[in-house]
Amino acid sequence: MFISFEGIDGSGKSTQARLLAEALRKEGLDVVLTREPGGSTGAEEIRALVLQGEPDRWSPHTELLLFTAARRDHMERVITPALTAGKVVICDRFADSTRMYQGLSRGDIRALVDRLHDMMIGREPDLTFLIDIDPAVGLARAKGRQGHEERFEDFGLDLQKKMRAGFVDLSHLFPDRFRTINGGRSPEEVAADVLRYTQDMAADLKKAP
Incomplete structure (x- = not known):
């Protein structure tokens, strides 16, 4: 099974991805925890x-090509194997x-994003968790990390608001794949909800030959 975590910057999705990986490993499953962009050399x-x-x-179009190139390498070397x-x-x-x-926030190129995805990737996650949080809270968390990867955070609160609305719309577009989780609680409470959604899947995988 292929599970992804989505959300605006500072939503806590990275923490939840790690906690779910730990929980499923305790269930006896072989889990690969990875990230994008990245995941392969x-x-x-x-x-x-x-x-x-x-x-x-970068322009939105250049960003799209870079992200797609990274995803293609990630798929070939890590995810698909x-x-x-x-x-x-x-x-x-x-x-x-x-x-x-890229498709929504930096230019009206969503259709181009989908076409390039179909051509070069051709795979969606089986299950996507959207960790939903207030954009102001998420941005404050993200900026508080004081790391070196803050290019998108530097676009400001307006971008985070637009992204939050866009992710919610996307969850409605793909209701069979998305599960929306309230991220404005403690990490433990959020993780409990995430795990509840995956327990049946974990049980089915353990039964598989």
Whole structure:
């Protein structure tokens, strides 16, 4: 099974991806925890290009090509081999983030994002958790990390508000795949909800030959 976590910056999705991986490993499952952009050597190199520097460093179209190149390498080297081997893959962000950050926020190129995804990736997660949080709270959390990968946070609160609305719309567009979780609570409370949604899946995987 292929599980992704989505949400605005500072939503806590990275923490929840890690906690779910730990919980499923305790259930006896073989889990690969990865992230985007990144997850493979080549994709991590592209990550440094797209997440660092000034906000206007790349155009939306260039960003889209860079993210897609990183995702293709990630799929070839990490995700597809793990799924073929029967492992559970948990990914911190996937194509839905590109649909939002490049397709919606930086230019009206959503249709182009989907066409390129169909051509070069051709795979959606089996289950996507949207960790939903107030944009102001999420941005404050993200800026409080004081890291080097703050290029998108530097676009400000308006972008986070637009992204939050976009993710909610996306969850309505793909209701069979998305599960929306209230991220404005303690990490433990959020993790409990996430695990409840995955327990049946974990049980089915343990029964598989």
